[in-house]
Amino acid sequence: MEDKYGRKIDYLRISVTDNCNLRCIYCMKENHNDFLSSDKKLTDNEIYRIVLESAKLGIKKIRFTGGEPLVRKDIMNLIGRINKIEGIEEIYLTTNGILLLDQVENLAANGVKGVNISLDSLKPDRFKTLTRRGELKKVLEVIDKCIEHNIKVKLNTVIIGDINQDEILDFVELTKQKAIDVRFIELMPIGQGKLFKPVKNTKILEIIKSEYKELAEINRNISEGPAKYIRVNNSLGRVGFISAISNCFCDYCNRIRITPDGFLKQCLHWNYGVDLRTLLRNGISNEELNNIIKNNIYNKPEKHLFNEQNKNEEIRFMNEIGG
Numbered sequence: 001m002e003d004k005y006g007r008k009i010d011y012l013r014i015s016v017t018d019n020c021n022l023r024c025i026y027c028m029k030e031n032h033n034d035f036l037s038s039d040k041k042l043t044d045n046e047i048y049r050i051v052l053e054s055a056k057l058g059i060k061k062i063r064f065t066g067g068e069p070l071v072r073k074d075i076m077n078l079i080g081r082i083n084k085i086e087g088i089e090e091i092y093l094t095t096n097g098i099l100l101l102d103q104v105e106n107l108a109a110n111g112v113k114g115v116n117i118s119l120d121s122l123k124p125d126r127f128k129t130l131t132r133r134g135e136l137k138k139v140l141e142v143i144d145k146c147i148e149h150n151i152k153v154k155l156n157t158v159i160i161g162d163i164n165q166d167e168i169l170d171f172v173e174l175t176k177q178k179a180i181d182v183r184f185i186e187l188m189p190i191g192q193g194k195l196f197k198p199v200k201n202t203k204i205l206e207i208i209k210s211e212y213k214e215l216a217e218i219n220r221n222i223s224e225g226p227a228k229y230i231r232v233n234n235s236l237g238r239v240g241f242i243s244a245i246s247n248c249f250c251d252y253c254n255r256i257r258i259t260p261d262g263f264l265k266q267c268l269h270w271n272y273g274v275d276l277r278t279l280l281r282n283g284i285s286n287e288e289l290n291n292i293i294k295n296n297i298y299n300k301p302e303k304h305l306f307n308e309q310n311k312n313e314e315i316r317f318m319n320e321i322g323g
Contacts, residue, residue: 001058003300011061011225011255012054014047016075018260020068022096023132024120026158026193030132035067042262044078046280048085050258053290055087057297063092063116067260070099076106083111092116094156096131097139104145114152117143120160122170130164147179154181154240159204161197168207175237183227183240188268201241208232208239226252250303256296264293266300 002008019035020028042050051062062082069075070093083091090113097117100107107115119139121127127136146153157171171182187198208230209215218229218238227240257265262277274296279289 001294001297003298005300005302007251007253007300008058009254009256009297009300010058011063012051012059013063013065013255013257014051015065015067015258015260016047016069016078017041017067017072019071020066020096021071021098022068022134024096024118025130025132026160026187026191026196028192036260040277041260042258042277042280044074044081046262046277047078047258048081049280049286049289050264050276050293051082051088052085053286053293055085056290057294058087060087061090061092062088063094065094068096068099069093070095070103076103076110079107079112080110094118096134097142098134100142101138101145104142104149104151108149108151112151114154115146116154116156118156118158120158121164122167122174126164126167143178143180152181153178154183156183156185158185158187159199160187161199163196165199168204169211172208172212172232172239175231175239176233176235179236181227181229181238181240183242185242186245188244190268198245200245201243205230205241225254253300256300264296266296272299272301 017036018041023030023032051059064075064079066072072078079091079093082088091111092114093107093112094116095118097115097119100115100117117139119127120130122136122140124136127139128134143153143155155171155174159165159168168184171184174180175182184201184204186201187193187196189198212232214233216231218231220228225242226244227242229238229240231238253267257268258276259265262275262280263273264276265271265273274292276289276292279292284292
């Protein structure tokens with residue numbers, strides 16, 4: 001269906017947990033362990049009902065996120081159930097990759113078409129500094145395994161000033177070696193992200209252009225999301241730019257979000273939405289649930305205002321709302 005601005009909303013991001021096995025510096029504090037108790041998270045059946053009614057409204061694409069979605073118990077069973085819902089055409093997973101290696105076959109068997117792996121450094125020591133735990137080797141191994149099983153790989157890379165800016169060209173080189181997408185995502189001023197120095201994608205593109213003379217822009221495919229892509233030197237993969245701060249792409253936004261505690265978020269930036277968990281546990285019917293989701297899709301905000309202060313802006317950490 002369309003929202004009141006005429007945008008077709010067909011993409012639902014579901015954060016299945018706020019828990020994570022890493023503590024990335026721009027996501028949460030190093031000693032953070034205040035996660036939702038299991039009774040405050042949506043159950044598998046509650047998620048299934050939300051997706052079932054969303055599919056009736058035209059939602060076709062599902063992405064499971066976290067926290068780290070693979071720390072959720074029996075996540076594969078949930079993915080398998082969602083894959084069987086009529087109308088759901090694509091299922092994806094966003095992960096840090098640490099726990100992914102042993103799950104690649106299960107993902108493929110349950111219909112997952114692609115994974116977005118968060119990776120901000122190709123240097124083992126720096127990777128550990130940025131994530132505060134975890135081994136880079138495991139993430140690099142799983143990239144090749146996903147490719148072997150025909151699971152599309154996209155790397156989500158956040159460049160932070162004075163920390164990993166010297167690795168931009170190293171990430172671009174990966175696209176010459178492997179059929180993957182590397183997407184540079186501008187640091188969001190949400191939660192811990194406000195404490196660090198962002199690097200605009202215009203600056204990253206300048207650095208890339210200074211090194212590679214053969215560079216081709218790829219026509220934007222709205223169904224692929226907000227990224228704009230280029231290809232360098234006829235590479236196997238692509239380099240993408242998600243520029244939420246420097247280049248607002250809200251005109252093309254096609255998504256809504258569900259947080260781990262069951263809040264339907266109309267936009268990443270705003271705290272607008274509705275508490276579906278409470279409504280579900282109070283016994284609303286599927287018809288009522290459908291109407292509530294429809295109303296929230298229709299009233300989705302026109303755009304974010306990350307560069308302005310507002311009393312209705314989101315103040316929670318990224319792991320609490322789904323990255």
